Amino acid sequence: DLPTMPPAISRTTLYPALAWFYHTEYRGQAIRVARLLQPVNEDNVVGMAEIYVAETLQSRRYLASQLLFSSWVSQGLLVLLTLVLTAWLLRRVLRPMRQLSSLMVRREPGLLAPLPELLPWSETRLLIVAFNRYIDRLRGVLSRQERFNADASHQLKTPLAVLKTQVSVALTRQDPALWQESLRA
Known part of the structure; x- marks a missing residue:
């Protein structure tokens, strides 16, 4: 005894079957009705069956709010779990980088020892290898510079000794x- 479909309603484009959806009232309550035409071809019966299904808008809204609430809860928990796991994973993954950073901060300025292989990932191991090569x-x-400085110092010692001697001789003369002869020499 559901109300029949009003004549002005066209078939829906959202559902490819012979289906119509409409709102009406039934026993004083607002309802949503779906009308479906189903071909029948069994034994001696050939024709089209009309199938009507309806639900109250109140139950429909309640179901929609329940679905929305459950999706919010499940999605919220999923997002929260993702954030917690991401934070934990980032802390765990970045721990070797923090150790390396701490080691570099505490390192003496003149220390030229190679860095230890603290980073477990192959991508970052290349960074340590490159730094150690550097x-x-x-x-x-620095070794070549020290040799150059030692050679230059050695080569400058003799002329400086001669100059010091000439100045000492000039200072002892009256x-x-x-004085000018010693200074020219």
């Missing part, structure tokens, strides 16, 4: 003409 090259540059 330290090796820097150690070589005659200004001898």
Whole structure:
């Protein structure tokens, strides 16, 4: 005894079957009705069956609010779980980077020892290898610079000794003409 479909309602484009959806009232309550035409071809019966299904809008709204609430809860829990797991994973993954950073901050300025392999990932291990190679090259540059400084110092000692001797000789003489001779030499 559901109300029949009003004549102005066209078939829905959202559902490809022969279906219509409409709102009406039934026994004083607002309802949503679905009308479906179903072909029948059994034994001696051939034709079209009309199927009507309805639900009250109140139950429909209640179901929609329950679905919305459960999806909010489940999605909220999923987001919260994702955030917690992401934070835990980032802390765990970045722990070796923090150890390396702490080691670099506490490192003595002149220390040219290679860095230990603290980073477990192959992508970051290359960073340590490159840094250690850089330290090796820097150690070589500093060694060459120290040798150069030692050679230059050694080569400058003899002329400085001669100059010091000439100045000492000039200071021991009383005659200004001898001072000039010693200073020219």
